[in-house]
Amino acid sequence: xxxxxxxxxxxxxxxxxxxxxxDGPTTxxxxxxxxxxxAAVFAPVIAPYDPTQVxxxxxxxxxxxxxxxxxxxxxxxxxxRLLHGARSSLLGPAIVVLIAAVVGTVIAVSAAWIGGRxxxxxxxxxxxxxxxxxxILAIVAVAVIGPGLLAPAAALSISYIPYIARVLRxxxxxxxxxxxxxALEVQGFGAVAICVRHLVPNLLPLxxxxxxxxxxxxxxDLSAISFLGLGTQPPTPEWGLMVANGQSSIIAGHVEQSLYxxxxxxxxxxxxxxxxxxxxxxxMGDDR
Amino acid sequence: MSALLSIDRLRVELPAAKKGMRTVIHxxxxxxxxxxxxxxxxxxxxxxxxxxRAVMRLLPEGARLSGEIRFDGISIPGMDRRALRRxxxxxxxxxxxxxxxxxxxxxxxxxxxxxGVMLDGRLxxxxxxxxxxxxxxxxxxxxxDRRLNQYPHELSGGLLQRVMIAAALTTExxxxxxxxxxxALDVTTQEEVIAIIDELRRERGLAMLFITHDLxxxxxxxxxxxxxxxxxxxxxxxADALGLATSHPYTKGLLAARPELGRRERRLQTIxxxxxxxxEVGDGCAFATRCPRxxxxxxxxxxxxxxxxxxxxxxxxxxxxxxxxxxxxxGSGGGTR
Ligand SMILES: Nc1ncnc2c1ncn2[C@@H]1O[C@H](COP(=O)(O)OP(=O)(O)O)[C@@H](O)[C@H]1O
Ligand SMILES: [Mg+2]
Numbered sequence: 181x182x183x184x185x186x187x188x189x190x191x192x193x194x195x196x197x198x199x200x201x202x203d204g205p206t207t208x209x210x211x212x213x214x215x216x217x218x219a220a221v222f223a224p225v226i227a228p229y230d231p232t233q234v235x236x237x238x239x240x241x242x243x244x245x246x247x248x249x250x251x252x253x254x255x256x257x258x259x260x261r262l263l264h265g266a267r268s269s270l271l272g273p274a275i276v277v278l279i280a281a282v283v284g285t286v287i288a289v290s291a292a293w294i295g296g297r298x299x300x301x302x303x304x305x306x307x308x309x310x311x312x313x314x315x316i317l318a319i320v321a322v323a324v325i326g327p328g329l330l331a332p333a334a335a336l337s338i339s340y341i342p343y344i345a346r347v348l349r350x351x352x353x354x355x356x357x358x359x360x361x362x363a364l365e366v367q368g369f370g371a372v373a374i375c376v377r378h379l380v381p382n383l384l385p386l387x388x389x390x391x392x393x394x395x396x397x398x399x400x401d402l403s404a405i406s407f408l409g410l411g412t413q414p415p416t417p418e419w420g421l422m423v424a425n426g427q428s429s430i431i432a433g434h435v436e437q438s439l440y441x442x443x444x445x446x447x448x449x450x451x452x453x454x455x456x457x458x459x460x461x462x463x464m465g466d467d468r
Numbered sequence: 469m470s471a472l473l474s475i476d477r478l479r480v481e482l483p484a485a486k487k488g489m490r491t492v493i494h495x496x497x498x499x500x501x502x503x504x505x506x507x508x509x510x511x512x513x514x515x516x517x518x519x520x521r522a523v524m525r526l527l528p529e530g531a532r533l534s535g536e537i538r539f540d541g542i543s544i545p546g547m548d549r550r551a552l553r554r555x556x557x558x559x560x561x562x563x564x565x566x567x568x569x570x571x572x573x574x575x576x577x578x579x580x581x582x583x584g585v586m587l588d589g590r591l592x593x594x595x596x597x598x599x600x601x602x603x604x605x606x607x608x609x610x611x612x613d614r615r616l617n618q619y620p621h622e623l624s625g626g627l628l629q630r631v632m633i634a635a636a637l638t639t640e641x642x643x644x645x646x647x648x649x650x651x652a653l654d655v656t657t658q659e660e661v662i663a664i665i666d667e668l669r670r671e672r673g674l675a676m677l678f679i680t681h682d683l684x685x686x687x688x689x690x691x692x693x694x695x696x697x698x699x700x701x702x703x704x705x706x707a708d709a710l711g712l713a714t715s716h717p718y719t720k721g722l723l724a725a726r727p728e729l730g731r732r733e734r735r736l737q738t739i740x741x742x743x744x745x746x747x748e749v750g751d752g753c754a755f756a757t758r759c760p761r762x763x764x765x766x767x768x769x770x771x772x773x774x775x776x777x778x779x780x781x782x783x784x785x786x787x788x789x790x791x792x793x794x795x796x797x798x799g800s801g802g803g804t805r
Binding site: 295296358359360362363364365366367368369370377378381382 | 524526529549553554555556557558560562564566569570571572573574575583584587635639
C-alpha cells in the first residue's frame with residue numbers, strides 16, 4: 181500500500197485557479213464517487229426491497245426484472261443489500277479519514293512550526309505507527325472493545341495518521357520557511373493565527389488529495405475486517421460482509437453475492453484512488 | 469536622550485553547514501533616534517538583512533546572538549512571546565525586498581490588509597475599512613475597491629510594494645524597517661516607491677532603518693548613513709559628509725565605483741579583490757584584504773570606531789589618511805609589531 185506523494189509548486193499561485201480541469205478517468209471516478217455517495221444517502225428510498233427481508237421462496241434467483249442482481253442464499257435482494265451496504269461501507273472509511281486528517285494535520289503543522297527535538301520525536305513516532313500494520317491494530321481493538329464499525333475504524337484511523345501527517349509535515353515545513361510567513365510574524369500575528377488562517381488553508385489541496393487516496397485504502401481495510409467478521413455485524417448489510425457471506429454459496433455454484441459485493445469494493449477503491457490522483461494533478465499541476 | 473532603536477555590539481553567529489558556528493554580524497552598534505532615517509549600506513552578503521532580522525527576532529534556527537538591541541529602552545532579545553507579538557504588531561513595521569514573496573498568494577489584498585488593521589484590536593469593522601482605504605490612497609493607489617478584491621498576482625510589483633507599505637503602516641508604528649524595498653522593482657517604479665516611503669515617513673515623523681546597497685539612494689532619503697562591510701559597520705556618517713577626506717577607504721571605494729551622469733569613463737573604477745564574508749575576517753580589519761592602504765597593523769588588530777567630525781570611522785589610519793589626502797605617508801603606526 182502506498183499513498184502518492186505530491187508537492188505543491190513553490191509558487192503556489194495556481195491554487196487560486198483551482199479550475200478543476202479533470203481528465204477522462206478522473207471525471208469517471210468523480211461520477212462513481214458521487215453516485216455511490218448518493219446511493220448511501222438515499223438507499224432507503226431507491227432500494228427496491230428491505231435489505232434484511234428473508235424470502236425462503238426466492239433463494240438464489242438469477243438476475244431478473246424483479247431482482248436486478250438476483251437474490252442470495254436466504255432470498256434477500258442483492259441490489260438492495262448493496263445499496264444499503266454502501267452506508268456502513270462508506271461511513272467507516274469516512275470516520276477513519278476524518279480522524280486521521282484532523283489529528284494528522286495538527287501533528288504535522290505543530291511539528292513543522294515547533295521544529296527541533298519535538299519535530300524529531302514526532303517523526304520517529306510516525307515511523308513507528310507507520311511500521312505497525314493497521315489490520316493488526318484493528319484486530320487488537322476489536323479484541324479489546326468488541327466487534328462493530330467503530331472499534332476497527334478508530335484503530336485504523338491511528339494507523340492512517342502517518343499517511344496524512346508525513347506528507348503534510350514536509351509541505352508545512354516548506355510553507356513555514358516561505359517569506360510570507362516571516363512577514364506575518366513581523367506583523368505581529370501569533371503562531372496559532374498564522375497556522376489556522378494561512379498555513380493550513382495553503383496545505384488544504386494536499387490534504388484533500390491525501391485524504392481521498394487514503395479513503396480508498398481505508399475502505400479496502402475495513403472491508404477486509406468485515407470479511408473476517410470483526411467489523412459490522414450481520415444482519416446489517418456491508419460489502420465486505422457480503423463477500424464473506426457469499427462464500428458458502430460459491431461452492432453451490434452461486435457466485436453472484438460475493439462477486440457483486442467484491443466488484444463494488446473494487447470499483448469504489450479504484451475510483452477513490454483515481455480521483456485522488458486527478459485532484460493532485462488539478463491542484464498541483466503535472467510536475468510532481 | 470536615549471535612542472528609539474539602539475543596537476549595541478550586536479554579534480550574530482549562525483550554525484555552519486558542517487560544524488561549528490559562523491559569525492555573520494560582528495560587533496555592530498547603531499542608533500536610530502525617534503523620527504530619524506538611518507541608511508544601512510553595503511554590498512550583498514555584508515549582513516544588512518541579518519541585522520534587521522536580529523532586530524525583528526527573525527533569526528534562523530540555531531542562531532546565536534550576543535550584544536543588546538533596545539527599542540525605547542526595552543530589550544528586544546529579552547521580550548517574552550506576548551510582548552514580542554505586541555511590539556511587532558503596534559510599534560514597528562517592516563517592508564521587504566520582494567513583496568510578492570512576502571504575501572500569502574491565495575488571499576486577496578483586502579483580506580491581507582484587513583487582517584493587519586485588526587491587529588490594532590481597538591477598531592470596529594467599519595473603522596478598519598476606512599483606515600484601509602485611507603492608507604491605500606496615501607500610498608498612491610487610486611481604484612481602492614477594485615484592488616482590495618484582487619489577488620497579489622494580479623498586481624504589479626510596484627503596486628504590491630505599495631500595498632506592503634500600507635500594511636506596514638496600518639497600526640501606526642514608530643519605526644519602519646525597509647530592507648531593500650525597491651531593489652526588485654524597475655527603475656521608474658523604484659523612484660515612485662521611494663518617494664512614497666520618504667513622504668509618508670516625514671509626514672508621520674516615523675523613524676526608519678533603510679537598507680540598500682545604493683549609497684546615493686541612502687543619501688537621498690536618510691540623514692545618517694552606516695556603511696557595512698563583511699558583518700561590521702566600518703563607518704557611520706551624516707549623509708552630506710560622506711566621502712569627505714575622513715571617510716573609510718571602503719566608503720571611498722564605493723563612491724568611486726559609482727557611475728556618474730555626464731562623465732564618460734572608459735572603465736568604471738572598482739574595488740579590487742572579492743568581497744569577503746564576516747566569518748573570513750581574522751583578527752584584523754575586515755577590509756584589510758582589499759584596502760589600498762593596508763598596513764601590517766590592519767591585518768593584526770581590528771580597528772575600533774574613531775570619532776571624526778559628523779560620525780565615526782573604524783580605521784587605524786584615519787587621521788593620517790585625512791592628512792595625506794590620497795598619497796599614503798610612511799612611518800606613523802605602521803611597520804612591524
Ligand atoms: N539562513 C542563513 N543561514 C546561514 N547563513 C546565512 C543565512 N542567511 C544569510 N546568511 C549569510 O549571512 C551573511 C549576511 O547575509 P545578509 O544579511 O542576507 O546580507 P545582505 O542582506 O547584506 O545582502 C551572508 O554571508 C550570508 O551568506
Ligand atoms: Mg539582504
